[in-house]
Amino acid sequence: MRMTEKLKRRQVLRGMIGGAAVTVALPYLDCFLNSNGTALADGTKxxxxxxxxxxxxxxxxxxxxxxxxxxxxxxxxxxxxxxxxxxxxxxxxxxxxxxxxxxxxxxxxxxxxxxxxxxxxxxxxxxxxxxxxxxxxxxxxxxxxxxxxxxxxxxxxxxxxxxxxxxxxxxxxxxxxxxxxxxxxxxxxSDFTPDPAVIARKSVLSAVAERRKTLMNQLGTADKTRLDEYFTSLRQLEQQLDLQLEKPEAVPxxxxxxxxxxxxxxxxxxxxxxxxxxxxxxxxxxxxxxxxxxxxxxxxxxxxxxxxxxxxxxxxxxxxxxxxxxxxxxxxxxxxxxxxxxxxxxxxxxxxxxxxxxxxxxxxxxxxxxxxxxxxxxxxxxxxxxxxxxxxxxxxxxxxxxxxxxxxxxxxxxxxxxxxxxxxxxxxxxxxxxxxxxxxxxxxxxx
Amino acid sequence: MRKFGLVLGLGLAVAGQAAAAETSGHLVMRRLTPEQYENIIAETFGRDVSSGARFSDQTREGGLIAISASKTTVTGPELEHFDSLARTIAEKVVDKGHRNALVPCKPASIKDADDACARQFLTDVGRSLYRRPLTKDEADAIVLAAGDAARTQKSFYDGLAHGLAGLMISPDFLFRVENVKADGTLDAYSKASRLSFFLWNTQPDEALLKAAEKGNLDTEKGLAREVDRMIASRRFETAVRAFFSDLLMFDDFNALSKDAMIYPRFTQQVIKDAQEQTMRTLVDLLLTKRSDYRDIFTSRTTFLTPALGSLYRMPVPKTTPNMEPADWVEVQYPENDPRAGILTHASFVALHSHPGRTSPTLRGKALREILLCQRVPDPPGNVNFTVVQDSSNPLYKTARERLNAHATEAMCTGCHKITDPMGLALDVFDGAGTYRTTENGAAIDTSGTLDGVAFKNAVELGNVLHNHPGAPKCLVTRLASYGLGRVPAAGEKTWIEAMQADFAKAGYRVPDLFKSVATSAAFFKVANEK
Amino acid sequence: MRLVRGPLYFLAVASVLCASGAHAETRGFVIAQFFPAFHSQEGDCAGGMNLNTGDQYDIGLVQAGYDEKQVAEWARKAEDKALITSFRDERHRAIRDRATINGKKVSAWVNPQATPDPNLNTVTSKFALGFDLDGKEGAAGFENPMTGEKGVDNQYFRALGCFTAHRGSYSDRPATWSYMWDIVAPAMPAWLMSVTADDFKNGAATVSFYRAREHIERDVNNNVLPDLTFRIDPDLRSQVSFKAEIKDGVVSITEHGNLHAVWGEMVLLTDLRLGNTHLRLSLRDDGSADGVLGGYQPWKDTISDGYRSAMGADSLGEYWNIRKLADANPDPKTGANQDISVAYRINAVPAFLIPPPQ
Incomplete structure (x- = not known):
């Protein structure tokens, strides 16, 4: 469910690159902190x-x-x-x-x-x-x-x-x-204006992520697993940027x-x-x-x-x-x-x-x-x-x-x-x- | 998970072929070491665009970090680190102080994208970072990303920095990804990379890439010419240092600590200098003088600083003015000196000791495992070490007496026999590397045997090791493993043995051994596995 | 010998410092600590301890002729600002310009002789470290608490011992000295010493002092690193040897000549010049040595510019005390003594000494 939203947002942001900065208004989430209080609800510390x-x-x-x-x-x-x-x-x-x-x-x-x-x-x-x-x-x-x-x-x-x-x-x-x-x-x-530098980084990471398909075809199984772990890390990095492109979580x-x-x-x-x-x-x-x-x-x-x-x-x-x-x-x-x-x-x-x-x-x-x-x-x-x-x-x-x-x-x-x-x-x-x-x-x- | 992940997974399963036969060796994708990362950045952008790369942990397999580099990946926090590092480096490369020297063109407007200029820069730099030309798709993608970024941020150079950062976190940069041609052999650029990381510990230079392009690396003659050129280069020393640093486990110095009350002279400076002493000794012997490898165990020539002089209790004058860092002084130990060879360096005896006392067992184990490629079993879990650890027990004044008392327990005797005799010869060097003749007032007995050959003291132990057939053989095995990034497969035994024989025949010259490895067919072998 | 006992290791070095005698051995040292040898004890200042700097300044200002109310007002303002005071500050100008020459107020730091003597307290106890330099017990003579020697001359201690910042003992460094030493020691060329003898328990010996070309280093516990190698500075002004004898491992100079050490960087003392040099140095089993060096020192040497602005004691008071208590070498014209008896503590650790190229 959340995945679909993310993908949509990616498309939205992508469409906006090169255009004027857009104020994105996002709905509030009602629970921001996870149970031990060290992280936002989605796991970001x-x-x-x-x-x-x-x-x-x-x-x-x-x-x-x-x-x-x-x-x-x-x-x-x-x-x-x-x-x-x-x-x-x-x-x-x-x-x-x-x-x-x-x-x-x-x-x-x-x-x-x-x-x-x-x-x-x-x-x-x-x-x-x-x-x-x-x-x-x-x-x-x-x-x-x-x-x-x-x-x-x-x-x-x-x-x-x-x-x-x-x-x-x-x-x-x-x-x-x-x-x-x-x-x-x-x-x-307040309202929120996303940071253009983060938008730019996001599009660069997307370009890197595109390499996955070609690379995977070249490697043996063991190396595939390792590369898969790399791309998982890359995905985490992209998720961090996604968060920065959202209106900051309200800080209770x-x-x-x-x-x-x-x-x-x-x-x-x-x-x-x-x-x-x-x-x-x-x-x-x-x-x-x-x-x-x-x-x-x-x-x-x-x-x-x-x-x-x-x-x-x-x-x-x-x-x-x-x-x-x-x-x-x-x-x-x-x-x-x-x-x-x-x-x-x-x-x-x-x-x-x-x-x-x-x-x-x-x-x-x-x-x-x-x-x-x-x-x-x-x-x-x-x-x-x-x-x-x-x-x-x-x-x-x-x-x-x-x-x-x-x-x-x-x-x-x-x-x-x-x-x-x-x-x-x-x-x-x-x-x-x-x-x-x-x-x-x-x-x-x-x- | 990325939406096309599943599709890809299926595709891979279809593309996968039968697993490699154990005898052939296989293709490995190696992660860059921090040193390689820094070397590449320095070669590409200059030393002042410094980096500071690190991986969270470096494990050792088959005696080498180089082998585990073939098995590790890039974790989330590590990638975050490399992303941050890449952006810092990229910002520096395009800043006002560097852009004129490093960016070969000027944009039409610094406030907007300029795809032509960005393409020129990014494909240029990409060739150096990826160790091969970018494919058209790769170039298009990164130029597009840089252009998007330039437009979003209204700055050509900001866009360029984003594009460059993208290249630097790409797996093609962080891993040594190799390409296999349709006929199943390694492509020329991948060959060039294997050569340059092995012989220079950095990426290929332009001449090597050109040689690869022209197909020179595919002929025996062309390959030999490049290998000779590379070994003659000053960069070869970097690779020799990287190999021995890995072999001798110098990364363990990062975690080494000594009891300050017992070894007050073991300062931070000594920790740095002790490693460099051995490195300089090796480079001098093996490269500058092209001596017999086995001389590293017996040589009376070494290099010292005043800080090491204090540790070793030897006069080492400073040769630079007051307030300036000390320079290295070449030292020749006299014939009757108790020190000779790298076994007597602090980098060996202090590294393989406990924080507050020596360890004949650790030293003997290190000698066997590192220098003779032998495997010493770990102690069983339920051993009582009290006798060994208490160096203040008046009953057992020396380490030998303590170990004898300990080894009366039958289950310990077997192993200690393997390690202790050599370690006890080195017990005249305390846990920090300072020479002594007594412990707790009792004379230290340094006699023993190594694989049946007797010695009276540490210098003679060096001679025995010098003449031990296992020592040069071990080096060949380790260097081959280092070059391949894996333990040689069973089917490669003949190749290793041939190199061992050649090494001996030619007088144990280490540069020649590097050449043997780098010009062998096995070095460029590709797995059947795909 | 400590320096050349082992074989010569270096092709590059022609010779490590060599002993002259056939069997003689030379032991090299680097001086790890050097500070006034004081013997402060409870009640050794019958007149009481001298005031701290700030309070003494206020008294000095009144002595210099300022109105007490004015002085109090300045003190209040100085506090109010709560900042580091500077010489632009009125009070500090007044403190600085306490000297009077031809009716004009001038800097007391440059012209201490043109200030009134504040007559600050001096040491009244009977004990001090040092040596009987003049061979007389005399009224000014102390008793050495460690050796029992009478007639010990150490007027330098008498002059400074009642300032808090100068209190010290055989083992404790006076605060003023120690912080100055610690500031410069990491940069100042080290001070070296050698002892040459056939037998280090008893017999004839030679003691030499040299300046090094490099500074001391420290070990992991922050003690001065032993067995470091030092090059002897070829400047002959800082090389001096004395005939000595060793009794039960204690070295004493027997021919009391002059000692000179050029210490350009030392804030307290740019040159150490001693006449009638005495030394009592214990050689320890661990290779270190410690003891007391004494003699007559030109009293003006002890009052450098750096000294005057040093923290922790009233420097004009120190100036007058030292000047008044100078006890040797009268000026032929004025009859005023030019030297003062002193004693300094020395701690030394073993070192390799490399003589300068011939």
Whole structure:
């Protein structure tokens, strides 16, 4: 029954190629999600949403690495606030950013290697992982990426090239208006115009499919079976395009936020930063649920800009404290620095909570999210590029085996970036430059 | 399912003939390897239009991935990957920075279709990608699709990119599909492809396609001329590397991990360099010097980097300025050195070890299976390995003592006798490849026998392997299998034996062996099966 | 020898560093860690710890003549902006221009001598690492907590030990140093050392220092990679040898000459120049070595431009403390001491050293 409809649609689309774009109005289907909520009714998976979550200055070494390796790890002091989400979190420890004889730029080099796979040399710029992912999966949504920063500033590490860095929204109200303002097309009510590029791809795939008959005649039985499998794969690809040519499925979980947020002061006081972050994460969750984007960038503060984060009522910034505060001999760490780090983890928890509480069927937005926490230093006190903490969070639509602590001593952090790209379905077999080049994703976290 | 699928299925059943006799070998449709995919893209469009092809898993059959490439298909996620890759490459080819160099004509309008220009480009490129000229129907279909796309998107180059992407996800590109002439023999273009993938690991160049067109590959003389030309080309090294990388299972390095506390020098750099050390040694010996193949087991010449120097505890100076990547240094081990031949390379001893300790058994098994084509049975399911695994047990200080204790269990003795003596000779190289003379304070005894011939240490083991008649025979079998994409059939035994004899007679020169395979009738054989 | 004990492997290399004596062996090392040898303990600053940079700046501004209210206002504004401060910022201009020459406000970083001495706290404890350089116990002499040696001269520690960013011990690097070292070490040509002796337990020895032509590498656990090969820089300025003796595996320099190491890239110290060089180096069974290097260092060498803008301590306070505590080599004209007693920690791992082409 559905097949007949598809074939008709193919004919319709084919007839329309070369003509004017046609608005196709299609009837609603009343059940869009299958029983486990991970897919649309016809089996198409909901997209995985990637978040590049950054905060500089890292965590004090020895106090964040889980105490045990593998599954069911035991969290160390600093990551304890994430205990409730442990099954959806994989922590990587011992990894480093190779700087290959380049002078280390204290609050940039490590972040660059985590996010772009290598140290950026003068006059060059490597694309960051969020833009790589956005280029691959973000083309079907209204926004390729949405970037926010919570301490009032707008710079981020995110960039596609030397000349195109991605500035962040620094105020929740502006972000809200950008997404849910006048140009917002509610997927549950609007008309639909098919994308001509998809129509074009469809006709190319049809041309490829025509090869089947001739080829099949040339081959032996075993090879016929293999070729038949190839054409089945091709058919799946065509079906994906068919879906894109239909009016987007209504998104039952898409809701416009009830009210526009109120902006607070643009300052780096932790109270304010945390408030901004919470507002941002709620708006972003709504945006993702309404299919506005699949790639997010969240910077709590910047790299060196991390210096600006302050505890209310004190003059010392987080950054200065990492260098100046004495290690408490009894505790073994810098106490105020640890307070900031604890705040950062609490804020990460709030991000996870915002996505977890957004339900899509029996699952949540967190279940189809892949969130990478990365930072700039393994030990901010010494600007160390060793033992950088990297954390992957969320269920990635079932494509990841979360809940592990992976000890990867001395290995380049770009392995995590490669893993993420492959999880996101990007066709890369290797990533990174010089010593950070790797062709080894962490297959143990790939489902 | 496609509506004409059923009709086709019936048609095939009618066209199908009797299955091939087991003795003749049959036609196989091979999937491109990721390396071949990348090589073809680079040859066609240049290195800067990079790719990044991958298949989800590569299994090994008959000791080779090349054989399993004849049995695998393209799954849905893989095709999605290749579709995305094809579009990325196609967009780059037609972008402003590349189109002038890569597209041979200019459209009448960049905002509209131009079938003539699209045809010129797509048939040109199609010939390179499909390794044969496009048929008229194929050309018409892809030009039509590109034209449709150009009109829909109001851009000639967007249309062209769609057409090109179509070529790159087609089965004619992703698989090595071969054509059989009416008389049942392989057509000339399919011959050219077999040659070029075997001798270059990439598609035929224009000269080879021309030779195919003219029928040169159908004559003994013409074929020999092309094979000689190809072996003389720099690209031949690529193929030799691809073959040995497959043979020596270097793909396993992707999954190799070592215990950082036990082997802290086994860095990512070492993993890269260890493979390249062996490759450079092989290329130098077998191609540059045209030495006897068996010398790979005894040669005291190798190539090292400072990172390997640290692993091997040998001085290897950097020869490049600070901040620049290290260059390779040619090294000659002295006569009394404990190292000689590829068995003592980290690429062998570290690859065939456990993460935190050596494994005489794995090393011996690898030696027999990879280099002698022998089959070592897997251990039975219910074995107690505790004694072998506990290298801290004060009762058994060395691996030999532990294995002896383990092998007192009768059911283990038989197999361990096959593998362990050679592995124990290599036990002076720890699980990362660093030389040592003791384990837990006890001296390591490296003596043993291989198929009845005694040796005192790893260097002598190399000599024994050098003189083992099975080693060069194994190489011939493996190379033939690699070239055919299948295990040679029973009826091809005579052919293999003849090549083994020729290989020995001519002094075990590997380039000559490639030529023997590439110029043999069996190499171009077609199945009766259709 | 460690370097040439094995046969020569390389046709390309004429010779690996060779020992001179018939039976002598030379062991090569690359210096993995180098940092001030401090011995910070609870209560070693009777005057209390010095303030953190920001608070000390405010005091400095008042000392430089600014109104307290003004200083407080600046501090408030600096917080309000919540951004990285820049020198365009009023407060920072004031901080920078705390020096006065001929009645004009000029940069304190360039003219620290033209600023008032903030008289910051110095170390008052009796213990320090280092050596008795002047042969006198003296009032300024410390006691070495590890060897019991009295009269230890380490005024550098005395000058800096009460700044949080400089606190350290035999095993712990001061924060300021460690981050500077970690920044440059991946790029800076490494610093090499060799010990030549017939017997590495007891007897005569020679200790040499060299600059390498390549930087250190790290192993999987981020420790400095041992057994790497380094080429010795042919620049003679960075090559120096000392007569030494070994007792129970501990190497000591016996003829205390000058040491010079050119460290162009090192932010804290572009040149390491020591007079009256002392060394106490323990040779470990695993091939590594660790110990203390000491001597008199021109005090101005320890105050480079990079130093002045370094984070973590009041740099004018450091300047005045070091200058005041300089304890050797008086200027013939002014009588002011030009050198200060110092001690540095050395950790080294085995390496192959290749001498420069002749």
């Amino acid at each position: 909901l997209p995985v949403v990637f978040t590049n979550w950054f905060q500089g200055l890292g965590f004090s070494p020895g106090f964040w690495e889980p105490k045990t390796a593998g599954f069911n790890y035991e969290n160390n002091m600093l990551l304890k606030p994430l205990d409730a989400f442990k099954k959806k979190i994989t922590v990587f420890s011992g990894m480093r950013a190779y700087t290959d004889g380049n002078v280390v730029v204290p609050h940039e080099s490590g972040a660059q290697v985590c996010q772009a796979g290598g140290v950026t040399k003068k006059g060059q710029a490597l694309p960051t992982i969020d833009t790589i992912i956005a280029d691959a999966v973000g083309t079907r949504t209204r926004f390729r990426t949405l970037e926010v920063r919570c301490d009032g500033r707008t710079e981020t590490f995110s960039r596609r090239s030397a000349s195109s860095s991605n500035p962040a929204e620094n105020a929740p109200l502006a972000l809200y208006n950008r997404i849910f303002g006048a140009e917002f097309q509610d997927p549950n009510t 979980s898409c809701r416009v936020p009830a009210a526009a947020p109120e902006d607070g002061p643009r300052s780096a006081d932790m109270v304010n930063v945390r408030r901004n972050h919470l507002l941002f994460s709620q708006i972003l969750a709504h945006a993702v649920a309404c299919n506005q984007t699949n790639v997010l960038g969240v910077s709590l503060s910047g790299g060196t800009g991390g210096s600006a984060l302050r505890k209310a009522g004190t003059s010392q910034t987080f950054h200065t404290l990492t260098h100046e505060e004495q290690v408490d001999p009894k505790l073994g760490y810098q106490p105020t620095v640890a307070w900031f780090q604890n705040e950062v983890v609490e804020i990460i928890r709030e991000y996870l909570t915002a996505f977890q509480s957004f339900k899509e069927g029996p699952n949540s937005l967190l279940d189809r999210s892949l969130i990478m926490y990365s930072t700039d230093n393994g030990d901010a006190k010494t600007h160390s590029q060793l033992n950088l903490p990297l954390i992957l969070m969320g269920g990635a639509g079932g494509r990841i085996k979360e809940g592990q602590h992976i000890v990867a001593n001395g290995q380049t952090v770009s392995r995590v970036g490669l893993t993420i790209q492959q999880i996101m379905g990007i066709p890369v077999s290797s990533w990174g430059t010089e010593s950070n080049a790797t062709s080894q994703p962490f297959t143990e976290v790939m489902a």
